[in-house]
Amino acid sequence: MSSVPSTYRTTRLREGVVSFGAHPFPHEALADDAVVIRPHHMGICRADVKEILGSRDVPEDRGPLFGHELVGSVFFAGSASGFTEGETVTLNPNITPARTTGFAEYVFVRGTKEQLEQAVVRVPGPDPRQDVWMPEPFACIVHAVRKLLEPARLDSLAGKRVGIVGAGCAGLMFAMYARHLGASVTVFNRGEARRAFAREQGILTADEIRPLAEAGAHPDAFDVVVVAPTVATAELLETAAGMAADGAVVLVYGGTRKGDRFPGTSVDVDAVRRGELVEWVERAGKRLGVSGAYGCFKEDYEEGFRLRAEHPADFPLDRMASRRITLDELPEFVMDIAAGRTDHPGKVLIEAAPQG
Template identity: 35%
Template sequence: MNAVPGTGPPPGPLSVELTGSGPRLSRARPRRPDGADAVLVEPLIVGVCRSDLKEIAGRRPGPSQFGHELVGVVTRSSTPRLPVGARVCLDPNVPVTRGTGFARAMWVGGDAEALVRALPLAPAGVAERRLVFAEPLACAAHCLSMARRHRGGGSLRGAAVCVLGAGTAGVLIGRLAEADGARVLLANRDADRLAFLAERRMLPDGGGVPLAGLPGPAAGSAGEHDVVIVATSFVLPELLEHALRLVRPGGLVMLYGGTAAGDRLPGLDCDLDRVRRGERVAAASWRGRPVRVGGSYGTTPGDFGVALRALATAPDGLGVERLITAEVTLPELPAALGRLAAERCFGKVLARP
């Protein structure tokens, strides 16, 4: 296996592990996965994701994705397609064996083809602080790709799109939709998050409004948005009702936020979790009006290509770096994660292992 001579994790804490009592520093060396093919990545910068905080709180089912928004450099590699010295991002949806990105070194194991898909090469000349948004931006790109598919193909140019939820996911979905030519409105439960985005010049041209301030249709009238995307952490019933009131007859409501098995909304004949996880589109009726409900789940390698091109070529990289509010070191990270899980915070916090 090729390696950078003399490299290796420096002394001191080597990673942040997720334990039953919360995130803790660890001095355990990462172990190379079994198998012929593996790559050792030195994370350069890692973003804290909402799903990391869900794991800390014990509210995220399924396999761990702890520490997956990252930009790193390959320091050992068994495949020439991921050469030593290459900068890479991470696609956590590719089935490989890996450690956490909240570490000074992260092994990734699997067959060579899976490793290449899991570690997309980062474009040269783009700052790490911008590239660290590749994974959440790829998820946003996938959401819009599925919205276009559920609408029958084509672009969103000219479409009226309302995004419910002004967290990182909702903001990035809105930025990409606007870049595709859509007319975007961003809505959020609390006005202070919208004020934060306005201060950082991250609201779409259509602006941002509190959910309570949305022009809800009167009884019997129809909404005016072609697509309404529920981009909150979870698809809660009251948020889905907002979406259904806002969408025009025959329009599309996209489920992006989390759902659980068996989730349904009384009065809407639709299995929400099956639609979202299966990325299906269901024809339904809501209060006598036709509506389509579509799902988005995960990413594809093509979505990472869209995200990386946007970060490299869009004006100001879609402005993503304006969302960064803090950077911490590895020793500072457990306390920062605990605070972020317990408090209501805006923007993106980065760690530099």
């Protein structure tokens, strides 16, 4: 282990305010059941912003998400952790709440060997500092597509028409994966900035990215509709239902909260999403499967690494980065996003200071 500092710098989210500063290094956290990660890169997720705003229901079994996207090196590995110092790793925030924020110089994760094996995922291949992308949001997409294919016993989307509501990070990665699996994709996004970003980064063609206002001109047109905006509002679910063909599946991926219903039905979309269920309904003369996906497992990360390594042209995940900032710039930057003063397409990356 490199020498342990007396202080380290971390962000804190308290009552809707993000701060950043030096705190005593918790030496007692260097325990047998701990892994301490030194992030090289972190990513800002919409869930971080929602937690600042208090608009996200935090599941007790997993804890808050504020600062959960990162790639870094193991700085300390407890004797019972199963890890080795220096390994390149990322975090799966869906396993244990016993972890500190990833928006920090050091991230502390504790658990049994089995929990740590799931919560801290090894990153294979060449130095990830040469190819920077965030594994966690992609693993969630890999997982969601698996949830979509499994019940239908499909191993590809060949010939399927996939419509996606929202060209945020999630919508773009869904499009990459569905296209890779043989589908034709059309992504509908409300604002021009994300549409332009998707085109300019070469992620989507002009035909594949359309204004959300055009979605109504595609009734009954898609075999799968993915709803991937910040919040899966009743209005956007209504739009998705209109786009779906008879027999289609509507996959609810964007935010839901307790008690939300799929419009015109009694389907509890929050339960469907968090429980990864499929409920079939008759609605406006069509049979629709309302499905959901939530979180991801270690195997989804591993499949994500494989897809990126074997098919780099299909998964231009590095081109999702729209901006790079430093950790000390984060509080003001993310508070501006939360306040609606700025918005950034793609992924904003945070670069840690060079490590000595």
